Amino acid sequence: MTPPSDDVLMLGMNYPPEPTGISPYTGAMARGLARRGFITRVLTTHPHYPDWKVKPGYGQWSRNEHLDGVDVTRLKHYVPNPPKGIRRLASEASFGARLLAQRWGSPNAIVVVSPALVSSWLASVKAKLLHRKTPLIVWVQDLYTLGLSETGQASGLVVKVMAALEGALLRRADTVVVIHDRFAARVSQDFDIPRERIEVIRNWTHLPPAPDVDVAHARSRFGWQDGETIVLHAGNMGVKQGLGNVVDAARIAEQRGDRVRFVMLGGGSELASLKAQSVGLSTIEFMAPLDDDDFAAALASADCLLVNELPGVAEMAVPSKLTSYFSAGRPVVAATDVTGITADEIRTADAGVVVPAGQPHALLEAVTALASDEDQAQRFRANGRHYRSTVLDEESAIDHFTQMLMRLIPSKNRITDAVSTTASN
Numbered sequence: 001m002t003p004p005s006d007d008v009l010m011l012g013m014n015y016p017p018e019p020t021g022i023s024p025y026t027g028a029m030a031r032g033l034a035r036r037g038f039i040t041r042v043l044t045t046h047p048h049y050p051d052w053k054v055k056p057g058y059g060q061w062s063r064n065e066h067l068d069g070v071d072v073t074r075l076k077h078y079v080p081n082p083p084k085g086i087r088r089l090a091s092e093a094s095f096g097a098r099l100l101a102q103r104w105g106s107p108n109a110i111v112v113v114s115p116a117l118v119s120s121w122l123a124s125v126k127a128k129l130l131h132r133k134t135p136l137i138v139w140v141q142d143l144y145t146l147g148l149s150e151t152g153q154a155s156g157l158v159v160k161v162m163a164a165l166e167g168a169l170l171r172r173a174d175t176v177v178v179i180h181d182r183f184a185a186r187v188s189q190d191f192d193i194p195r196e197r198i199e200v201i202r203n204w205t206h207l208p209p210a211p212d213v214d215v216a217h218a219r220s221r222f223g224w225q226d227g228e229t230i231v232l233h234a235g236n237m238g239v240k241q242g243l244g245n246v247v248d249a250a251r252i253a254e255q256r257g258d259r260v261r262f263v264m265l266g267g268g269s270e271l272a273s274l275k276a277q278s279v280g281l282s283t284i285e286f287m288a289p290l291d292d293d294d295f296a297a298a299l300a301s302a303d304c305l306l307v308n309e310l311p312g313v314a315e316m317a318v319p320s321k322l323t324s325y326f327s328a329g330r331p332v333v334a335a336t337d338v339t340g341i342t343a344d345e346i347r348t349a350d351a352g353v354v355v356p357a358g359q360p361h362a363l364l365e366a367v368t369a370l371a372s373d374e375d376q377a378q379r380f381r382a383n384g385r386h387y388r389s390t391v392l393d394e395e396s397a398i399d400h401f402t403q404m405l406m407r408l409i410p411s412k413n414r415i416t417d418a419v420s421t422t423a424s425n
Contacts, residue, residue: 005037005038005039006038006039006108006109006405006409007038007039007041007105007106007107007108007109008033008038008039008040008041008107008108008109008110008111008405009041009042009043009104009105009107009109009110009111010026010029010030010040010041010042010043010111010113011042011043011044011099011110011111011112011113011119011120011123012026012042012044012112012113012116013044013045013077013092013095013113013116013119014026014044014045014049014113014116015027015030015042015044015045015047015072015074016047016067017047017055018047018048018049018050019289020049020050020235020236020266020289020320020321021049021050021235021236021320022113022141022320023047023049024206024320025141025203025204025206025320026042026044026113028204028206028394028398029397029398029401030042030070031067031068031069031070032394032395032398032401032402033398033401033402033405034068034069034070035069036398036402038402038405039071040069040070040071041070041071041072041073041105041107042070042071042072042073043073043075043099043102043104044072044073044074044075045074045075045076045077045079045095046058046059046060046063046074046075046076046077048079049236050235050236050237050238050266050267050268050269051267051268052079052080052081052082052083052269053079053081054079058074059076060074060076061075061076062074062075062076073102075095075098075099075102076098077091077094077095077098078090078091078094079091081269082269083269084239084269089118092116092117092118092119093118093119093122095116095119096118096119096120096121096122096123097122099119099122099123099126100122100123100126104126104130104131107131107134108134108135108409109134109135109137109405109408109409110123110127110131110134110135110136110137111137111138111139112124112127112136112137112138112139112169112173113139113141114138114139114140114141114142114144114169115140115141115142115143115144115147117144117145117162117165117166117169118165120138120169121165121166121168121169124136124138124168124169124172124173125172127172128172135174135175135405135408135409136172136173136174136175137173137174137175137176137177137404137405137408138169138170138172138173138175138176138177139177140170140176140177140178140179140183140187141179141203141317141320142316142317143166143183143186143187143315143316143317144162144166145159145162145163145166146186146190146315146316147240147313147316147317148162150240150310150312150313150314150315150316151239151240151310151312151313151316163190166191167190167191167192170187170191170193171191171192171193173197174197174408175197175198175199175404175408176193176197176198176199177198177199177200177201177401177404178198178199178200178201179200179201179202179203179318180200180202180318180341180345181200182315182341182344183200183318183341184198184200186315199400199404201397201400201401201404202391202392202397203318203320203323203392203397204323204392204393204394204396204397205323205324205326205327205388205392205394206323206324206394213296213297213300213301215300215301218297218298218300218301219301222287222298222301223285224261224263224301225259225261227259228259228260228261229258229259229260229261229303229304229367229368229371230261230263230301230302230303230304231260231261231262231263231302231303231304231305231306231333231367232263232265232298232299232302232304232305232306233246233262233263233264233265233266233305233306233307233308234265234266234295234298234299234305234321234324234325235265235266235319235320235321236266236267236268237264237266237267237268237269237270237271237274238268238269238270239269239270239310240309240310240313240316240317241268241270241308241309241310242308242309242310242311242313242357242358243264243270243274243308244274244277245308245335245357245358245359245360245363246262246264246284246306246308246335246360246363247274247277247278247281247284248360249262249360249361249363249364249367250262250278250281250283250284251281251283251360252360252361252364253283253364254281254282254283258283258364258368260283260364260367260368260371261283261284261285262283262284262285262306263284263285263286263287263298263302264284264285264286264287265286265287265289265290265295265298266287266289267288267289271286274286296328299324299325299327299328299330300328300329300330302330303330303331303370303371303377304330304331304332304333304352304367304370304371304377305321305325305328305330305331305332305333305352306332306333306334306335307319307321307322307325307332307333307334307335307336307342307346308334308335308336308357308363309334309335309336309337309340309342309357310357310358311337311356311357311358312337312357313336313337313340313357314336314337314339314340314341315340315341317341318341318342318345319342322342322345322346323388323392325351325384326349326351326384326385326387326388326392327384327385327388327392328384329381329382329384329385330380330381330384331351331352331353331370331376331377331380331381331384332346332351332352332353332380332384333352333353333355333363333366333367333370334346334352334353334354334355335355335356335357335358335359335362335363336354336356336357337356337357338354338355338356342354348387349383349384349387349391350379350380350383350387351380351381351383351384351387352380352384353366353369353370353380
């Protein structure tokens with residue numbers, strides 16, 4: 001038995017084929033809801049992240065697609081490059097304006113994916129004006145105002161204004177979904193949201209279980225040498241990541257003659273700057289985004305996987321890359337606030353080591369120490385995979401989201417005892 005064909009409308013700036021960030025989660029949730037019998041519609045932008053330029057073949061004023069059971073409408077919006085300051089806000093506002101002008105139909109539930117705060121706030125205003133009886137769910141992937149403060153991208157009046165918008169958005173929601181218990185505490189405390197209106201649904205790994213990889217062959221194919229410690233950073237290279245610290249660690253490794261190579265896989269707004277800082281260094285390499293199979297092979301073939309965050313970043317986000325890292329079964333090294341949410345996640349999983357953010361010597365020492373301790377590395381590998389399979393499971397997360405929707409949507413002779421029976425269909 002399947003749930004009734006309720007209509008769920010999802011609104012967010014990022015959607016597949018964008019390979020990283022929020023997109024894989026929004027895409028997987030939409031597909032999962034469609035499999036469970038919901039009519040699932042998505043209003044989104046053309047793929048542009050993390051390079052901040054529209055993918056070739058896209059860019060029409062609007063474009064309709066049917067992807068894996070989901071009706072996707074892509075709306076053209078302003079794509080800033082670099083995505084900073086007023087340009088970033090203008091980008092969100094342009095998408096919000098498109099959402100206001102677009103017909104939404106008659107959804108039974110509206111899901112707004114944040115942290116595109118300006119567009120999310122505009123969407124919530126329309127939802128409460130024109131769809132006031134329809135449950136509004138705000139799915140919080142990052143805490144927007146906290147992110148502005150922790151990365152130093154705004155302060156003073158700007159932060160106060162954005163905090164007021166964020167609070168208004170979250171208080172307007174019937175339910176706020178967050179991805180970590182510490183997010184729940186911050187949302188409740190900072191924005192005066194009753195805890196019973198906050199639902200914790202963890203993100204998951206969007207990769208299948210790591211395949212068996214011929215590591216020697218893969219390393220040879222990627223040009224990685226025998227005896228060389230490969231430290232792989234995968235995903236977005238933006239302000240939040242503070243990756244100048246990694247360039248400094250690579251420079252120290254070069255000076256000391258350490259056989260360490262920092263591999264930066266992916267793209268982002270800071271990529272050009274990082275490449276310029278790394279000229280002449282043999283201990284750092286930049287790789288373009290890979291397809292899923294090669295991406296999984298790269299993760300599985302590295303000696304350790306790197307999370308690096310800007311000093312001061314502590315509570316704004318749980319790095320999405322951690323779900324893939326744990327799935328790959330490789331030890332994690334995190335250069336981050338030692339009291340922050342990223343450090344807490346790695347310690348909870350017992351899947352890696354944490355060093356303070358912005359200390360390149362400490363980062364390099366952690367990498368070399370881990371490379372020389374195979375017993376510890378093996379323990380971290382096993383623990384990461386265990387955490388992935390027990391805590392970061394996709395079907396469990398989508399089932400949880402489904403149950404929440406079915407509680408919020410007014411029932412009409414609904415049979416609710418088979419929430420996830422179609423998950424395996």
